[in-house]
Amino acid sequence: MDKKLLRLTVNKQEYEVYINPKALLVEVIRDYIGLTGTKRGCDTVSCGACTVMINGMSVKSCSVLAMQAEGAQITTIEGLEQNGKLAPIQKAFIDHGAYQCGFCAPGMIMSAQALLNENPHPTEWEIREGIEGNICRCTGYNSIVRAIDATAEGKYREDRS
Numbered sequence: 670m671d672k673k674l675l676r677l678t679v680n681k682q683e684y685e686v687y688i689n690p691k692a693l694l695v696e697v698i699r700d701y702i703g704l705t706g707t708k709r710g711c712d713t714v715s716c717g718a719c720t721v722m723i724n725g726m727s728v729k730s731c732s733v734l735a736m737q738a739e740g741a742q743i744t745t746i747e748g749l750e751q752n753g754k755l756a757p758i759q760k761a762f763i764d765h766g767a768y769q770c771g772f773c774a775p776g777m778i779m780s781a782q783a784l785l786n787e788n789p790h791p792t793e794w795e796i797r798e799g800i801e802g803n804i805c806r807c808t809g810y811n812s813i814v815r816a817i818d819a820t821a822e823g824k825y826r827e828d829r830s
């Protein structure tokens with residue numbers, strides 16, 4: 670199949686790549702752009718490991734063609750850190766031990782960040798609902814929920830200086 674030029678904005682950086690027009694967004698992020706923090710778990714829109722933000726909303730990147738994301742602002746886990754400083758939600762995950770193998774963590778964190786963008790003070794039920802599309806096989810969900818709750822309570826602040 671003929672490759673097509675795709676202009677993609679990921680983590681505020683512009684990329685131009687020639688891709689198979691049927692390539693999934695997760696594939697382009699990982700294999701063409703080289704941002705491997707986004708994980709590829711099931712490819713069937715079930716596990717949430719591939720979650721990124723598109724225009725601030727969480728999206729499973731195996732559920733969209735990369736071509737469909739042209740013109741959008743895509744944020745991956747690598748884009749949360751700025752100037753070498755972790756985002757509050759990342760610090761909270763570390764402090765709460767909200768991961769073991771870590772495979773689910775990037776997608777889980779992106780879903781959590783998207784939830785907090787939309788609802789800065791979610792209830793525990795809203796947090797659980799916000800991450801219901803993300804599966805963790807190791808840690809269990811309580812520490813993850815506690816990390817998101819602590820971030821929402823302002824226990825982790827932006828420090829991007």
Ligand code: FES
Pocket residue numbers: 708709710711712713714715716717718719720729730731732
């Ligand atoms: S790889 Fe996309 S949901 Fe599992």
Ligand code: FES
Pocket residue numbers: 767768769770771772773774804805806807808
């Ligand atoms: S920490 Fe291993 S899958 Fe969640």
